[in-house]
Amino acid sequence: MGLHPLFTLGPRLQLCASMVRKNVKLADVGTDHAYLPIWLAKKAIISNAVAADIRQGPLEKAKDNIQRYHVQDTVTARLSDGLNKISPNEADDIVIAGMGGEMINKIIENAKWLKDSNKRLILQPMTSVPELRKYLAENGFALLKEQAVIDENHAYTVILSYYNPKLIKTDELYEYIGMLNPKKQADREYVSRVLVSLSKKARGMEISGKNREAQKLYNIIDNIKSKV
């Protein structure tokens, strides 16, 4: 069988891939098609990967793709709810992408071995991003980096985090913009969407008579705007 052409990752998964360290063992939780570990294996960036998914359907897709791109020596598909079926010595860097923030929190909560400063978490939440940042800070996970990306007109943020309680720095804006830098174009675009959603929330509070909470949120909005 001839060699298959190497596919490229879209901007969102490409940003996740850029945060994976060289020569590490990877766990991709909620892998679906397994494109991320396959791409990293093809590029010889990782030494090993477990491509994990909770559902059989996506896992079969992952297995087919692993065969198709001939990376079965490096990437193994595994049925697992979160990291439940992955042991600490199988993963240095853990990617959890394309899931809700609350689900990501649950997956981290159920894998106490992530509280190890040698591990890296690369997290790309689709929803509940403030809840995820709050959970990380409250549980000793510091942010090392955060960057936004625009992919097919959607804005996503990717968080690189690791266990280091001493390094945690939070302020009033932490939950809302984390380490994003609104001076950068994609981060600014992401933050402007955050501002739209916060403004709607504040307006809703006002309408339901929660004026003090609304004012607090308006102050946060003004504070964020001053950084853009």
Ligand SMILES: C[S@@+](CC[C@H](N)C(=O)[O-])C[C@H]1O[C@@H](n2cnc3c(N)ncnc32)[C@H](O)[C@@H]1O
């Ligand atoms: C939207 S896909 C994301 C695929 C890929 N990570 C990406 O970002 O393009 C989400 C995948 O997560 C899987 N999933 C949801 N909850 C999970 C859990 N608790 N553990 C493992 N996989 C899970 C789903 O079955 C689905 O295949």
